[in-house]
Amino acid sequence: MGSDGEPGGQPLTERGARTRERLLAAAREVFEERGFPETRVAHITRHAGVAYGSFYTYFPSKEAVFLEVADRLFEDMTRHALVPSAGPSPADRVRRANRAYYEGYLRNAKMMAIIEQVATFNEEFQELRRKHRAAQVGRSARAITRWQREGLVPPDVDPEMAARVLAAMVDHSLYLWLVQSHDPPGTERLLDTLDMLSVRALGLPSQLGEP
Amino acid sequence: MGSDGEPGGQPLTERGARTRERLLAAAREVFEERGFPETRVAHITRHAGVAYGSFYTYFPSKEAVFLEVADRLFEDMTRHALVPSAGPSPADRVRRANRAYYEGYLRNAKMMAIIEQVATFNEEFQELRRKHRAAQVGRSARAITRWQREGLVPPDVDPEMAARVLAAMVDHSLYLWLVQSHDPPGTERLLDTLDMLSVRALGLPSQLGEP
Amino acid sequence: MGSDGEPGGQPLTERGARTRERLLAAAREVFEERGFPETRVAHITRHAGVAYGSFYTYFPSKEAVFLEVADRLFEDMTRHALVPSAGPSPADRVRRANRAYYEGYLRNAKMMAIIEQVATFNEEFQELRRKHRAAQVGRSARAITRWQREGLVPPDVDPEMAARVLAAMVDHSLYLWLVQSHDPPGTERLLDTLDMLSVRALGLPSQLGEP
Amino acid sequence: MGSDGEPGGQPLTERGARTRERLLAAAREVFEERGFPETRVAHITRHAGVAYGSFYTYFPSKEAVFLEVADRLFEDMTRHALVPSAGPSPADRVRRANRAYYEGYLRNAKMMAIIEQVATFNEEFQELRRKHRAAQVGRSARAITRWQREGLVPPDVDPEMAARVLAAMVDHSLYLWLVQSHDPPGTERLLDTLDMLSVRALGLPSQLGEP
DNA sequence: GATGAATGAGTGTTCATTCAT
């Protein structure tokens, strides 16, 4: 409303930075525990050990902390998902990517559930998520295109669509398995199936030298 | 939810049945339009053209109508998903099942979004959904097992897991395409990809007589 | 609104009379079970086995049934409270009156609790009750006056006040004992104390021939 | 009543304490004026001159304020009811106790009516009241026992029962007089009768040196 | 910057009573 420092701005002092960090960490924990709609600002501040009002010193709204928590999570997921393109066979690259995604999912499973939740009603957040997804799908699509040029993937495969569909397969399978079923035993079988189906769906030779 | 054992349920007269139907239809439309949390009971009754209080003559809560609307939808999805097992090749059966699911999804796309939404915070509803999914996955798994016996699917495929994973692939791809992206053009390419990947992932011969 | 038969009027047919009776009996039972504010008209009709709307054929309101139920109860209490004035000593008459009141209270204990309840917020009902009380107190006061003329009660006793105060003593003691404490054992001791204190408070000779 | 363990209680600042006090005072006045069920939270806050929501900063429910108002009242009644045991004759002690109780009742008459009201439907409150009553009755019973040892009260009197019964007498007489009859003239006659009947009922010598 | 009190619009649900059939 004025030219004053907007709330939610970055803190300038050392102490302020610590408080902000505490709030972010507390927010994540409370969101994981109760979900977004059931989380009260008071829960977050109590958990962080700061005064109620201080929340609004660092974040303009409950939504805003969530966005930031989610952003950090996406960052984490993406950073670890990078698989060196040079190296073993395409099939192995697919397997490694799947495993890396699984590791990330496991690390962040609870928060992934909440992200799914918020994505169902918050348009701004949907947009953020679409972007992250598009980047990931883009990378996979480019790999598929390359493999097609090398004759490893049949030419009738639409790289963009295949990338989308396989990403949906892995993502949603992990969601149902880790989030909705609370991590049941036998995860190895699930991962093996994901790997196998991904590789065969693309028609990749599963071993070096295989047709 | 009251402990009085109020009827709050099935109408005894023709007129009551009509009112109840009107409320159900209105509820579905309003839910689709605004989502579950943003729907007010007043919206539903206004839309149905009945008095506020009449809602509670037929449903004990907002949640209860939702459950019933969703139940009807599951019913619709399941009824149309039945693909005659006798007939053409396995690959064709897979394609037909995918198409049937797509038709259902398209018919109910808006409501599917809301179902996804409610599933993220309502445990009772999650359970209902798990059951429907399990039934579907079971059917697919049995088909895969049969194909394995007939030598059409490699023996290293875990039928249950494969069924799960492919269902997740189709379901979530359609969700992202129809719900989150609001039915963009080029759906045929998506469906073709789903078919192709399903068939190849299972190693099914895509044409009669093909290996 | 017109010159039609007002609701709540006496029924003319035999069948109507039976329905009305059923509603009255059901009302009493439900009131006893749940108290006045917690009783729904639906409870009464369900309990009576008649249709919801029929209630208003016989009674203009929930309050109206209550008034009638209470009126019958007062009638019962009064009818049995009549102690023949001729007969044994005044002390015995006091004892008999106390016992008769106790019997009535016991018979109607649950309803007495609800009457107490309604009396705290319904002015019309308070008036009804005041009248019943006044009649009872009047009778006792006249007996005390007589006993004063016969030299059995000291002349410094105010008959009206003493009657009031002793009635309050008996009434409230029974209320606390039977209603609030749910009829604990040892009632005989309570009754003996009530008798003894009543008799001594009035200075009555407790035995024939005693001073 | 929430399961969040919200503070909802004691204010931490001077200003908060003042607001809480204002709400308590306003609550008492509104309860007295309209009774418990007819009191709206909005009445209380309007009367206190604070925002609606502020009520719930200090009290978790309408019931909770009532409990606290009543508790303070019981406190007041008890504090003033203490009659020095040393001093004049037992008869005088009885009279003084009666008068002290009357003073307290007069001071709190309106609220006593509401307390009676709430006691008819709120179990938690009934319990609170039972405790206060038991304490009072206990004190009286001990006095009667002492007087029996000193030969001032006949040995056939049951101290506990007599204390109960006389307390009921005084309490309910005052209730009917001050609350239900709105303090009619001639209260002195009532008090004299209460004193006289109490003393005679116990057989206490009404004057020093009298038998 | 930190604190915690203040604000008040918003909502699901209840239920006595009325009315159409």
Add this chain to the structure above:
DNA sequence: CATGAATGAACACTCATTCAT
């Protein structure tokens, strides 16, 4: 008379955000 559907005002409680100290 009987039936049960229709009505809608009423109310306690929540909670994100703002503000005074």
